[in-house]
Amino acid sequence: MRLWDIAWKDLKTFLRGRTRVVFSILMPIILMIMLGFIFPKAGGSYGGSIGVYSKDLIFNSKVEKSLSNTAASKMIFYNSRQDLINALASGKIVIGAIIPKDFSLSVALNRSVAMDVIPSPANPQAGIMMSQMLVGVFGSEGTKNTKRNVVKSKLVNADGTAFNYYDFTVPGLMAMIAIMSVMTGLASSITRERELGTLDGIMVTPISRGSIVIGKILAQSIRGIATAMVILVVSWLFFGVKFTGTSLLWTIFLLLLSTFSFIGVGVMFTAAMKDQETAMISMTTITFPMMFFSGVFFPIQQMPKIMQYIAYIFPLTYAADALRKVITLNVGWNFIWMDVVVLICFTVVTSAIATVSFQKLTQD
Amino acid sequence: MNTKKAIVVKGLKKYFKKVKAVDGISFEVKYGELFALLGQNGAGKSTTIRVLTNLAVPTDGYIEVAGYDLLKDPTNVRRNIGLVAEKVILYNDLTAMENIKFFSRLYGIKDSISEERAKEFLKLFDIWTFKDMLISKMSTGMRQKVNLARALVPDPKIIFLDEPTLGLDPVSTKHIRDFIVGLREEGRTIVYTTHVLHDVELMNVDEVAIMSEGKIISKGTLKEIKKHFKKAEIVEMETDETLAKDKIKGKILIQEGGYLKVEVEDIGEFLRDVAKLNIQIRSFKTLEPSLEDVYVELSEGSDNNVEKGMRNTLNEEVK
Ligand SMILES: Nc1ncnc2c1ncn2[C@@H]1O[C@H](COP(=O)(O)OP(=O)(O)OP(=O)(O)O)[C@@H](O)[C@H]1O
Ligand SMILES: [Mg+2]
Numbered sequence: 001m002r003l004w005d006i007a008w009k010d011l012k013t014f015l016r017g018r019t020r021v022v023f024s025i026l027m028p029i030i031l032m033i034m035l036g037f038i039f040p041k042a043g044g045s046y047g048g049s050i051g052v053y054s055k056d057l058i059f060n061s062k063v064e065k066s067l068s069n070t071a072a073s074k075m076i077f078y079n080s081r082q083d084l085i086n087a088l089a090s091g092k093i094v095i096g097a098i099i100p101k102d103f104s105l106s107v108a109l110n111r112s113v114a115m116d117v118i119p120s121p122a123n124p125q126a127g128i129m130m131s132q133m134l135v136g137v138f139g140s141e142g143t144k145n146t147k148r149n150v151v152k153s154k155l156v157n158a159d160g161t162a163f164n165y166y167d168f169t170v171p172g173l174m175a176m177i178a179i180m181s182v183m184t185g186l187a188s189s190i191t192r193e194r195e196l197g198t199l200d201g202i203m204v205t206p207i208s209r210g211s212i213v214i215g216k217i218l219a220q221s222i223r224g225i226a227t228a229m230v231i232l233v234v235s236w237l238f239f240g241v242k243f244t245g246t247s248l249l250w251t252i253f254l255l256l257l258s259t260f261s262f263i264g265v266g267v268m269f270t271a272a273m274k275d276q277e278t279a280m281i282s283m284t285t286i287t288f289p290m291m292f293f294s295g296v297f298f299p300i301q302q303m304p305k306i307m308q309y310i311a312y313i314f315p316l317t318y319a320a321d322a323l324r325k326v327i328t329l330n331v332g333w334n335f336i337w338m339d340v341v342v343l344i345c346f347t348v349v350t351s352a353i354a355t356v357s358f359q360k361l362t363q364d
Numbered sequence: 365m366n367t368k369k370a371i372v373v374k375g376l377k378k379y380f381k382k383v384k385a386v387d388g389i390s391f392e393v394k395y396g397e398l399f400a401l402l403g404q405n406g407a408g409k410s411t412t413i414r415v416l417t418n419l420a421v422p423t424d425g426y427i428e429v430a431g432y433d434l435l436k437d438p439t440n441v442r443r444n445i446g447l448v449a450e451k452v453i454l455y456n457d458l459t460a461m462e463n464i465k466f467f468s469r470l471y472g473i474k475d476s477i478s479e480e481r482a483k484e485f486l487k488l489f490d491i492w493t494f495k496d497m498l499i500s501k502m503s504t505g506m507r508q509k510v511n512l513a514r515a516l517v518p519d520p521k522i523i524f525l526d527e528p529t530l531g532l533d534p535v536s537t538k539h540i541r542d543f544i545v546g547l548r549e550e551g552r553t554i555v556y557t558t559h560v561l562h563d564v565e566l567m568n569v570d571e572v573a574i575m576s577e578g579k580i581i582s583k584g585t586l587k588e589i590k591k592h593f594k595k596a597e598i599v600e601m602e603t604d605e606t607l608a609k610d611k612i613k614g615k616i617l618i619q620e621g622g623y624l625k626v627e628v629e630d631i632g633e634f635l636r637d638v639a640k641l642n643i644q645i646r647s648f649k650t651l652e653p654s655l656e657d658v659y660v661e662l663s664e665g666s667d668n669n670v671e672k673g674m675r676n677t678l679n680e681e682v683k
Contacts, residue, residue, distance in 0.1 A: 197451030204417045205470035205518075206443045
């Protein structure tokens with residue numbers, strides 16, 4: 001049958017590219033292993049300190065006195081909402097509970113009362129679980145005959161709006177999509193020019209090999225900026241992500257930095273690949289696992305230790321972390337400088353390697 | 365400039381793993397010369413061009429282009445060269461003019477200047493009206509003309525042309541051939557590769573190197589190469605029947621049915637022999653040895669099918 005001839009030709013040509021075949025075997029293996037191991041067995045355990053900012057003066061003294069030692073040792077009291085948020089941003093606490101003024105009174109009167117709980121943007125799973133625990137702990141501190149569900153917790157963002165899972169994933173997704181579009185753009189732009197022969201046309205001119213790479217990077221960065229803008233608008237319109245002036249600037253800066261940080265890797269890969277298809281497959285082999293490793297969908301803190309170390313290899317991890325802090329907690333430089341430094345180092349190192357490898361690999 | 369030679373190649377080798385694409389060739393090209401690299405498919409012509417234009421790293425050998433050591437000073441070499449490769453070097457999504465301007469900029473040429481020069485070439489090629497047409501919409505012939513303009517607008521001293529007439533009709537081929545001859549007249553140095561012997565003869569190249577299996581098997585001016593054959597004469601003859609090989613005295617160069625091309629020592633004796641056969645002769649002429657005969661002679665022992673293939677291209681060309 002003719003259609004079989006077409007299919008056979010496609011398979012045969014695919015098998016001719018050795019790198020292509022290797023990567024397409026590697027990809028599912030890497031993916032399966034990763035997906036099998038990043039999730040903790042049986043739900044995992046949630047640990048970490050709890051931050052409390054109490055507007056209720058009676059609550060403080062009462063809790064300090066009566067809480068069992070283990071629970072109290074995990075609790076850190078803060079004097080303002082901002083201190084609580086800063087502690088969340090620096091990772092000192094996993095959740096921040098805000099106790100309302102009339103908390104003790106309400107509990108005493110058996111009146112239902114809600115406390116706001118801000119989960120750590122890096123680990124909302126833990127936040128959600130621990131806020132349940134808090135309800136039990138604080139609820140039992142009332143009179144003996146307190147109704148069980150008198151204390152409620154409300155998951156909120158730093159700005160007081162209701163928390164949902166998007167708030168955790170959107171920042172990571174932004175970085176991810178920006179990186180992906182740049183990487184695929186680079187992959188096809190270099191390999192396509194190689195296949196067409198126009199790369200030769202550029203390389204016989206006096207322009208240096210380095211300038212060719214930097215020029216390509218520049219084009220992809222501009223593409224990355226455009227993509228980032230689309231992402232910003234979409235997350236604002238459809239996901240209710242709110243920006244303040246500074247968080248918007250930080251977001252743009254971080255999106256740019258994360259695309260830059262990945263361009264070098266993109267060049268290295270594509271320079272080594274002779275054709276478009278191989279470039280695409282090898283790109284997917286790194287970007288796809290990265291998506292899971294970098295805590296975009298699943299908090300790194302909940303992964304097994306070894307997987308956590310692997311997660312810190314990927315620049316996306318830092319980009320997603322910084323973006324989440326900026327977007328959900330609206331904090332700035334003091335809390336993201338480490339992420340920024342890592343991203344810049346990564347950018348410089350990979351770009352340097354890329355320039356060198358491009359120079360070597362374009363001459364065969 | 366420390367030499368008067370445009371190109372000096374000494375012991376150039378380029379191996380791809382086990383394939384010896386270029387296997388120790390040496391030649392020199394003077395400024396203002398039209399130099400032809402002639403060879404069958406796979407002889408190593410394109411590989412040689414790629415090495416000389418800094419697109420491929422040689423396995424071994426010394427190369428000097430435009431007075432600069434290619435390995436030590438590639439940038440200066442690239443400043444002085446232009447390339448028309450086997451693949452057309454143009455972006456499909458850009459127009460003719462945009463392509464030319466882009467590549468000229470890489471040489472540091474301003475748009476106003478490249479536009480001016482492009483106009484000259486495109487007018488000469490009769491495609492000026494298509495200057496704003498996307499390359500993707502152009503025919504092969506038009507593309508190749510734009511491609512030539514693209515290589516020439518930066519005004520390179522040395523131009524490498526790798527089979528620039530491939531896939532073109534006889535009229536366009538002639539057009540481009542004449543144009544290249546014109547470039548030499550302007551004093552440019554040209555390295556031209558082809559598998560079409562006819563081209564080399566028609567363009568009256570200054571020097572030709574015949575490549576086969578990565579080696580140069582013969583080199584010299586057209587005259588020098590042909591001189592080897594001067595002692596004999598070439599007879600081209602058409603008869604009604606195929607002549608039996610053992611009845612012909614002389615060296616058969618081509619025999620295809622009634623068509624015979626033969627190199628003979630004594631033409632009188634040959635004619636007497638043919639007369640004895642008592643067959644109808646349709647045409648008969650004696651020729652100076654053409655480069656094709658030289659080529660067949662030289663590459664004797666190498667793949668016969670390739671030679672036949674070449675003859676066929678030649679015949680098509682003549683038709
Ligand atoms: N990238 C490559 N990898 C491996 N072998 C190659 C490569 N490029 C060329 N070759 C081999 O080198 C030899 C010379 O090829 P080249 O293209 O130089 O020949 P050519 O004289 O230009 O032929 P043509 O007239 O067909 O264009 C051939 O045997 C070819 O298979
Ligand atoms: Mg070739």
